[in-house]
Structure formats: C-alpha cells, structure tokens
Amino acid sequence: MPIACVAVPHFALRVAALERPDLDGAPLVLGPPPGARPLVADASPEAAARGIRPGQGLREVTALCPAAVVLPPHPLREAAASRRVADGLALLAPRVEADPDRPGFWYVDLAGSDRLLGPPPLAAERLLATVPPLLRPRAGVALGKFAARVAAGSAKAGAVRALSQEETLAFLADSRVSVLPVRPETVRRMERLGLRTLGDLAALPPAAVAARFGTEGRHLWELARGIDRDPVHPQPEPETVVEELEMPVPATSREMLLIGLARLAGRAFARPSLQDRHVRQARLRALLEGGGSWEQAATLRLPGGRQTVVEALGYRLADLLLPGPVERLTLELVGIVAPGGRQELLPGFRARRPRELVEAARRLKQRYGSSGLYMTVEVEPWSRIPERRLALIAYDL
Amino acid sequence: MVADPGAAPGTDRLRPLNGPRPVAVELAADGRPGAIVDRGRRLAVAAVRDRWLVEDEWWREPLGRRYLELLLVDGSVRTLYLDTFTDRWYAQAY
Numbered sequence: 001m002p003i004a005c006v007a008v009p010h011f012a013l014r015v016a017a018l019e020r021p022d023l024d025g026a027p028l029v030l031g032p033p034p035g036a037r038p039l040v041a042d043a044s045p046e047a048a049a050r051g052i053r054p055g056q057g058l059r060e061v062t063a064l065c066p067a068a069v070v071l072p073p074h075p076l077r078e079a080a081a082s083r084r085v086a087d088g089l090a091l092l093a094p095r096v097e098a099d100p101d102r103p104g105f106w107y108v109d110l111a112g113s114d115r116l117l118g119p120p121p122l123a124a125e126r127l128l129a130t131v132p133p134l135l136r137p138r139a140g141v142a143l144g145k146f147a148a149r150v151a152a153g154s155a156k157a158g159a160v161r162a163l164s165q166e167e168t169l170a171f172l173a174d175s176r177v178s179v180l181p182v183r184p185e186t187v188r189r190m191e192r193l194g195l196r197t198l199g200d201l202a203a204l205p206p207a208a209v210a211a212r213f214g215t216e217g218r219h220l221w222e223l224a225r226g227i228d229r230d231p232v233h234p235q236p237e238p239e240t241v242v243e244e245l246e247m248p249v250p251a252t253s254r255e256m257l258l259i260g261l262a263r264l265a266g267r268a269f270a271r272p273s274l275q276d277r278h279v280r281q282a283r284l285r286a287l288l289e290g291g292g293s294w295e296q297a298a299t300l301r302l303p304g305g306r307q308t309v310v311e312a313l314g315y316r317l318a319d320l321l322l323p324g325p326v327e328r329l330t331l332e333l334v335g336i337v338a339p340g341g342r343q344e345l346l347p348g349f350r351a352r353r354p355r356e357l358v359e360a361a362r363r364l365k366q367r368y369g370s371s372g373l374y375m376t377v378e379v380e381p382w383s384r385i386p387e388r389r390l391a392l393i394a395y396d397l
Numbered sequence: 398m399v400a401d402p403g404a405a406p407g408t409d410r411l412r413p414l415n416g417p418r419p420v421a422v423e424l425a426a427d428g429r430p431g432a433i434v435d436r437g438r439r440l441a442v443a444a445v446r447d448r449w450l451v452e453d454e455w456w457r458e459p460l461g462r463r464y465l466e467l468l469l470v471d472g473s474v475r476t477l478y479l480d481t482f483t484d485r486w487y488a489q490a491y
Contacts, residue, residue: 379411
C-alpha cells in the first residue's frame, strides 16, 4: 500500500514567509509562545547556517546574526494553512492525514490512485504541485508512513524521494535514530547504548530491544526494519461549534478577555446543537492587533457545560501576559456529547440572577431574535480613557 | 481614533459606554474656549475650572487628549477634550 508523505519542514516559519514573501531567504527564527521562556523554538536553514539552534536564548540570536528575523508563533495562521494544504491534497486523493505530532507533515494513501494520478512517484509530484512553492514542500513515497516521512525528510525542496520495497530497508538503515517517533530522552538513551542508526537498531534481536525499551522498543525495532502497519487515518470532520467576538476596542486587559470569553460561551451554549449537551475540549483564540495570534486550549477531564468551559479557560488566562491588544476572540468547542450524571444545585443555593428576568430575556429573544436587554459591566474601571471603563453586553447569556 | 458613538449596538458585541461626542467650540481671542455648540445650542463659557492631559497607548495608536472642565454661563459644567492629533473637540464625562 504506497503512501506519500508531503512535508514542509519548519512549517511555522514557511507559513510566515508565505504571508510575507519578502522574508523568503532571510534567516528566520520562531520565537516562543506568549508567557514561555525566551528560547528559539525553530530556526530556518538560513538561520541554522549562522549557528542559530532551537533551544538557544533569543539574546544569543541577536549576537549570532543581527539580521535574523524573530517571528512569534501564529497558531491561527498555521492551522488555517495546514487545513488549506490538506484540502488541496484531498482534491487528488481522498485519504489524507495531517500528522498530529508534526505540523507540516501530511500522509496520503495512494492505494487505488494509479489510474487517476499515475504510478506513486508521479502521483507524489502531482500532490506536491498543489502546495505553494514558497512553503518549500517535498515528498517521500514508501510502503509505510514512517519510511515515507523519513524519505520526505531527505528530499530537497520541490523533489520527491520514492523508495521501492527493496530500497526501503537499506535507506532506513542509514538514517539516524533521531528520526524515530519517540521522545528525545529515548533517542539519547539509544545513542548512549551505541545505537546511532536504524541499521544498528534493526540488527539487534527484537527481544533484546523489547527488554530494554519495553513494548515501545518492539514497535521501534519494527519501524527500523521497515515494518509499518499503521494506515493513513483520514481525519473525521469533528462536530464543532465556533463563535467569534469582535472586541469594541483592542483589549489589553485580562478582565476584558474574561468578559469576552463568558459572552462567547453563553452564545455557543445557546445554540440548538449545544442545547443540553456538553463538550470535551474548548479552544480560545485571539487575533492580535498587528496580525499575530494566540491560542489556549482546555481539554476537560469530564465533558462540561458553559460554566466549566469558562472556568477552565479563565484559569489558563490567569497568568497570561498578553503579547498585544486583542482585536477578535474565537471560541471553538469540540467533542460534543450528551451530559453524564449531573449534580443539581443543593437546596439553599440559588441562581444569582432573578429567574424571571432570565426567562423574560429568553422569550424576547425567541420572538424578536434579540432580547434587547443589556447590562452594564465594568471592563477597565481604572482606565484613564473614559470609554474603556464600562460597556454594555446583551442580557441573554 | 474615536469610535462612532452612534453605531448600532448589535447583540454580539460589547458596546462601550460614555463614548466621546463631537462638539463645535468657538475659541476666544486668547485661544481658550469662548463658547460651545452642542446639539444645536450655543452656550458661552464662563470659566475653565480644570485642565489635564491624557496621553496613552503610545505603543500602538498614540492617543492625546487635552481635557477641559468648563463652567458655562447657565451654571452647568461640561467636560470637553481636544484631540491633539486631529484638532477636533469632543464632549465626554470624565
């Protein structure tokens, strides 16, 4: 079953170059996400040629290469670009999987595509043609996902590296163990044991590898021998609910974000598709003034409702240092399920808002589309700019 | 930049309160406000009771406002500001 892997190494940096072609060829450095230590997350080949490596401090970058351009991560832009690439590939071959652990890697099942796309190497070239050249894509073709990925990693930009069944074992044998899908600690352990290439690993008895590295070791040994039964898993379209909120003025305070979050959650859970439903995961995305973006995700231990989502994401906002004013907030709710057992309010606990008013707002909204009721909330009561202190929001949460 | 205070609120937006409202100001010979024209009414200024400067947001879109608290001849008090970037006057409670 031939599989093609289309790869865009340094994906976040290439997406930035796609948006700003003047950056193409410049030494690009990917900075840390907001709030993280100021370390290099990724470096383009041009930056690596000047000695810049992931994990270095950003101060060192300036010293090593004053011309380096440090770009902040832009998860919104990268997710959108990844979707566009996957959609483009799916137009030619329907079974496409984006590697969940490696942004910028997609696997395409070429089984049965001969008549439409030609033999696998030609099919991979056609797949490559769907990806913008500024992303510097390349492709690998092999009989398994792992070998196809390693082959793609060895190909030059714009080229296809196709491996026949006979070539695969020799090709993998020369590859370093760092290409294995394991944590860096495992790779270091292997190197300490003298296992530098996949050939070294494949030459060991499988029982010895399993004894040292457990069941994961057995799987890694099989990969090193070119045994890879993992099929391409096309992503099912998850049922999601997305709500957006334009901030009236770019928000610079956490309090304003919390108000926006509460508003978004209220609107999302008012939708018919979420009536009496819970969600498993919530993502809050912020589009920043000047084009940057930022994302926080909360995967709930148990599926939860509106209040749980607001609390979980609000907790993540507690220590957040905003990298810039927020222009738009987006809340995405994924994994919609029926609620499990739910504890009702204990006697003596009452909703803080009069039940009658909530009911009246609901009826007005049903009849007119909007309740027309608003309430005043403090946004930035300390602000020196009067119109930033108070705001009205619709009373139909 | 000043948001349009007359914009429809819309149910899906936060609507800021106490937005600035454009007013016309007639300056006296000494450069101080002599009268304001607000909603078609002309009111002479009796005295300037206070003045202060707000400069903020220099990191994105600089904002400069020279606020004046004016005592008008009818005894009322109004707070105006001059946008130092556009040279336009606005009324806004502070």
